[in-house]
Amino acid sequence: MAEDALFTGIDIGSSFVRIAVGQRLPSSEKDRMHVIGAAEVVSEGINRGTINSIEDAVSSVSACIEKVERMTGTPIQSAWVSISGSNVTLLESKGVVAVAKSDGEIREDDVDRVVGAAETVATPVNYEILHVIPKSFTVDSQKGIKDPIGMNGLRLEVDAQIIQGLTSHIKNLSKCVYRTGITMEHPVLGVLATADVCTTSRQKELGVAVINIGGSSTTMVVFEQGDILHMASIPLGSDHITSDIAIGLRTTIDIAERVKLQFAEASSANIGRSEQINLRELGAGDDELVGRKYVCEIVQARTEEIMERVEKELKKIGRAGMLPAGIVLTGGGAKLSGLVELTKNKLRLPASLGYPLGVTSITDRVNDLAFTTAIGLVQWGMHEVPEGTKKRRGVNVGKQMEAVGAQFKKLFGGFGR
Numbered sequence: 001m002a003e004d005a006l007f008t009g010i011d012i013g014s015s016f017v018r019i020a021v022g023q024r025l026p027s028s029e030k031d032r033m034h035v036i037g038a039a040e041v042v043s044e045g046i047n048r049g050t051i052n053s054i055e056d057a058v059s060s061v062s063a064c065i066e067k068v069e070r071m072t073g074t075p076i077q078s079a080w081v082s083i084s085g086s087n088v089t090l091l092e093s094k095g096v097v098a099v100a101k102s103d104g105e106i107r108e109d110d111v112d113r114v115v116g117a118a119e120t121v122a123t124p125v126n127y128e129i130l131h132v133i134p135k136s137f138t139v140d141s142q143k144g145i146k147d148p149i150g151m152n153g154l155r156l157e158v159d160a161q162i163i164q165g166l167t168s169h170i171k172n173l174s175k176c177v178y179r180t181g182i183t184m185e186h187p188v189l190g191v192l193a194t195a196d197v198c199t200t201s202r203q204k205e206l207g208v209a210v211i212n213i214g215g216s217s218t219t220m221v222v223f224e225q226g227d228i229l230h231m232a233s234i235p236l237g238s239d240h241i242t243s244d245i246a247i248g249l250r251t252t253i254d255i256a257e258r259v260k261l262q263f264a265e266a267s268s269a270n271i272g273r274s275e276q277i278n279l280r281e282l283g284a285g286d287d288e289l290v291g292r293k294y295v296c297e298i299v300q301a302r303t304e305e306i307m308e309r310v311e312k313e314l315k316k317i318g319r320a321g322m323l324p325a326g327i328v329l330t331g332g333g334a335k336l337s338g339l340v341e342l343t344k345n346k347l348r349l350p351a352s353l354g355y356p357l358g359v360t361s362i363t364d365r366v367n368d369l370a371f372t373t374a375i376g377l378v379q380w381g382m383h384e385v386p387e388g389t390k391k392r393r394g395v396n397v398g399k400q401m402e403a404v405g406a407q408f409k410k411l412f413g414g415f416g417r
């Protein structure tokens with residue numbers, strides 16, 4: 001198998017580093033991607049998605065690379081890498097250029113120039129552009145054009161969204177990946193890669209919120225009419241549930257985690273008062289009986305708090321209880337039993353779990369909600385590199401749009417160009 005046919009995504013989370021390797025399926029296939037390898041290792045040196053020890057982070061990423069390489073039998077050379085949702089800003093921008101050709105036909109380089117013009121926004125000194133997402137073009141006075149290439153006009157405008165990330169954050173991430181001996185293609189805002197693979201273009205048109213519940217934080221992105229309407233990072237994740245259980249049961253974090261994984265339910269309503277958990281079976285020194293209902297009450301309180309924070313974000317954009325395609329829950333924390341029901345009740349919206357769509361695999365990791373971001377990064381890479389070439393789409397907006405189509409507009413990283 002040709003090496004350039006493989007795409008790698010590295011999701012550096014605060015609980016685990018996860019890597020997925022996939023290849024493009026022929027366009028005749030119903031599915032878009034075949035995942036040939038996926039691995040995870042417990043992450044060290046990463047907190048709230050930010051690297052706080054380069055050395056530790058490098059060894060976690062290296063260990064994960066080795067693990068996945070053993071699985072696929074092919075060395076990884078480059079990867080798309082997730083960047084966390086904290087400290088990123090979303091802003092709207094406009095670009096305007098005159099069409100270069102005298103016959104007035106709009107070419108790819110006009111599109112590149114106009115997008116370049118939209119990129120010239122005031123960036124705070126410690127921030128840099130992560131993504132430029134063209135929303136729609138205007139040719140002369142005709143608005144709302146999705147793909148202007150081949151059209152005629154004198155003046156080309158673009159409305160774009162710019163996502164900026166903290167420079168130090170991006171630099172540390174690229175340093176970490178570089179030290180493992182592989183090339184970082186682009187840092188990609190994790191939640192965008194996640195949303196890309198677990199929602200349909202129709203959901204994004206109608207209005208949908210993708211909520212990724214990680215260990216230390218919950219990140220969300222809301223789409224409407226195919227565009228990003230809002231993004232937020234809430235500093236509460238599933239690890240907070242574990243800590244609450246540890247405090248409530250006066251036990252260790254490790255035992256509390258096992259209690260959560262084996263016995264927790266998002267809602268305590270259906271748990272009988274007589275159900276008991278013996279902590280000795282989970283590693284405690286002595287017999288210690290705790291009520292499962294009590295555990296689930298603790299879990300419910302924190303889960304509801306997370307959902308209240310999500311609701312607060314939806315209120316900011318006037319979409320509380322008002323997203324027709326509802327909520328898509330993903331990330332390791334979304335594996336909590338009963339979460340979908342609790343979300344529906346709390347947010348008064350349809351809710352479902354966000355498994356990767358259009359993916360086949362030799363590993364059942366694709367059905368693990370914690371792997372959605374890593375798999376989303378593989379798909380992101382496929383969108384950026386046109387089929388049959390090695391050319392990156394970073395500057396080739398028109399073609400990329402064709403490939404991704406209405407599904408996710410044209411997305412490309414502005415980093416490192």
Ligand SMILES: Nc1ncnc2c1ncn2[C@@H]1O[C@H](COP(=O)(O)OP(=O)(O)OP(=O)(O)O)[C@@H](O)[C@H]1O
Nearest residue numbers: 013014015016214215216217238239332333335336
């Ligand atoms: N079956 C389960 N039930 C409840 N919680 C679970 C389950 N499986 C995993 N989790 C929790 O999911 C969390 C980890 O999620 P994930 O692996 O997505 O985080 P991460 O990506 O490493 O972190 P972050 O995105 O915050 O940087 C942990 O708190 C873990 O306890």
Ligand SMILES: [Mg+2]
Nearest residue numbers: 013214331373
């Ligand atoms: Mg994560």
